[in-house]
Amino acid sequence: MSPTRPAGVVEAPRGGHVGGGTTPSPTGRRRHSTDAGPLPYVLVAPVIIFIAGLALVPAVFTIVQSFFTVNALDPPTRFSGLSNFRNLLESDAIRSSVANTALYVVVGVTLSTVLGVAMAILLQRPFRGRSLVIAVLILPWALPGVVEGILWSGIFDPNAGLVSSLMSDVGLGGGQILLGENRVLTIVLIELVQVWQITPLSVLLVLAALQLIPDELYEAAQIDGCSRWGAIRMITLPLARPGIAVCMVQALVATLNVFDQPYVLNGAAATGATVTMQTYFVSFQNLDFGQGYALSLLITVVTLVGSLLIVKAVYRKVEL
Amino acid sequence: MPVGRVIGIVLAVIWSVVPIYWAVKTSLQTEADARSTDTQYLPLRPTLANYARLLTDDGDVPAQIRRSTLNIVVECGLATIVTVVLATLAAYAFARFRFRGRTVLFYAVLATMAFPPYTTLIPLYRIMSLFGLVNTYAGIVLVYVSGFLPLATWVLHNYFASIPQGIEEAGLIDGAGRLQVLRHLLLPLAVPGIISTALITFLFAWGQFLFPLVLSSDLSTQPLTVVIAALQGRHVVPSTLLNAAGVLAIVVPAALALVFNRYIVNGLLAGSAK
Numbered sequence: 065m066s067p068t069r070p071a072g073v074v075e076a077p078r079g080g081h082v083g084g085g086t087t088p089s090p091t092g093r094r095r096h097s098t099d100a101g102p103l104p105y106v107l108v109a110p111v112i113i114f115i116a117g118l119a120l121v122p123a124v125f126t127i128v129q130s131f132f133t134v135n136a137l138d139p140p141t142r143f144s145g146l147s148n149f150r151n152l153l154e155s156d157a158i159r160s161s162v163a164n165t166a167l168y169v170v171v172g173v174t175l176s177t178v179l180g181v182a183m184a185i186l187l188q189r190p191f192r193g194r195s196l197v198i199a200v201l202i203l204p205w206a207l208p209g210v211v212e213g214i215l216w217s218g219i220f221d222p223n224a225g226l227v228s229s230l231m232s233d234v235g236l237g238g239g240q241i242l243l244g245e246n247r248v249l250t251i252v253l254i255e256l257v258q259v260w261q262i263t264p265l266s267v268l269l270v271l272a273a274l275q276l277i278p279d280e281l282y283e284a285a286q287i288d289g290c291s292r293w294g295a296i297r298m299i300t301l302p303l304a305r306p307g308i309a310v311c312m313v314q315a316l317v318a319t320l321n322v323f324d325q326p327y328v329l330n331g332a333a334a335t336g337a338t339v340t341m342q343t344y345f346v347s348f349q350n351l352d353f354g355q356g357y358a359l360s361l362l363i364t365v366v367t368l369v370g371s372l373l374i375v376k377a378v379y380r381k382v383e384l
Numbered sequence: 385m386p387v388g389r390v391i392g393i394v395l396a397v398i399w400s401v402v403p404i405y406w407a408v409k410t411s412l413q414t415e416a417d418a419r420s421t422d423t424q425y426l427p428l429r430p431t432l433a434n435y436a437r438l439l440t441d442d443g444d445v446p447a448q449i450r451r452s453t454l455n456i457v458v459e460c461g462l463a464t465i466v467t468v469v470l471a472t473l474a475a476y477a478f479a480r481f482r483f484r485g486r487t488v489l490f491y492a493v494l495a496t497m498a499f500p501p502y503t504t505l506i507p508l509y510r511i512m513s514l515f516g517l518v519n520t521y522a523g524i525v526l527v528y529v530s531g532f533l534p535l536a537t538w539v540l541h542n543y544f545a546s547i548p549q550g551i552e553e554a555g556l557i558d559g560a561g562r563l564q565v566l567r568h569l570l571l572p573l574a575v576p577g578i579i580s581t582a583l584i585t586f587l588f589a590w591g592q593f594l595f596p597l598v599l600s601s602d603l604s605t606q607p608l609t610v611v612i613a614a615l616q617g618r619h620v621v622p623s624t625l626l627n628a629a630g631v632l633a634i635v636v637p638a639a640l641a642l643v644f645n646r647y648i649v650n651g652l653l654a655g656s657a658k
Contacts, residue, residue, distance in 0.1 A: 118530030
């Protein structure tokens, strides 16, 4: 729309910026103090309308309606105080899903954090082909959780699956894994699939923190006679705490809300059903939306509180 | 490089690709070979029959897979375009203008990122059914866009904020309007950020399952993920065909992740510095 400007003016800074490999930096914030009239409001209006109408209002809905009886089979909608929450406590299916979810969270957060930190340390120093390795490690993050369930059911299949085949081929025959029988084993195996999905983001987050640690620290430690393990314990882990905190928070959010993998691998079976699955069942199969709201609110509060606790316990400001 | 580190890296790579390999292998076998207790770790007699069946057969299952592939492409494509366009406009305003209410509005947008993904599942379903948008592309795209806008706005805001102010000041002095500055000076510079945002939005949309499970009731809008999960539950679909469908569902995201991994990594890191 601006024919007066020679193309060169537009093109020149572009090469410099992109070629310089500039990465976005949240600290680079500077503001224009021009009075721009209504233009900024016009620009942000669509996003604000979307967020208000399809995120904030629904969230308020969830909070308010969890104190109402909202049941398609039991109209009309009416205030019912804490009865939705009382019903939650009394339901065996929901109590068992809470216990299951707790196990998913513990296994998932622990495994994805340990694996994420370990892989990030492996990738900390540059080597030939590192970016290719990173590209491959990201793959599981990019795939739909449902399809990952399909991929892993081929690994877990008791007859021709990879694990049972390997076990019988090395003489450990009879070691059949059957999802849905033993509760702890079922949950651990299903969670392994989710760990496969969420660990890549953990690796990236921790790796980003590791990249900020100056090499001189390791050189000084080496001169002081510090072993490789010592350096990891005394330098790497403490300085990676901001990255580890964020990686644990994303793992907590993912595991507390896990749905796709258990739904595909274990169906509605009580051995692996999660709170989010129960939310889906009570709302969209029993049509008891009020109870679904109460469950949603419960998960939301637990997720927010849990995230804050992790940040408080793990996050430390690091100055380098 | 120390041997231990090499072994560790090799193990990490194996861990990341083995389930994908196993599905590809199974999809290239006949059902008899794949089910054989004398397990073949390589597809010794590879066949493309499963893919041929999915792509050309008139049967029920292949037709469902083809239709839901069309659905997922339409839904993810539309959601990505709308998200990126709206987020770019808002991010530009938040990064470059001072206006009354700016901080409050910006934090209101960011605050929704703290919600766990399914907080609004039930109300969104009820809103969509109130407006007759259940089982429509519009309903699914609206929900996706509302879910992805906060992260997209945040990533793009950081990107715009990192672009030196002097560039647009020169443009403004030249007498260009703010929108012209955005279009001709800032947008070209923000291309990497826009690509990152578009890729992440598209991949998020492609992975959705519970929202479309609730919001689409038949094959007119069900995406591939929903149809594949339903087929898995039926236990009558041959595992080799199911794996071929699974491979079909991961080809697009896997290719994007491999080819554009640098953009994805940058975008994820820019987005997670909450």
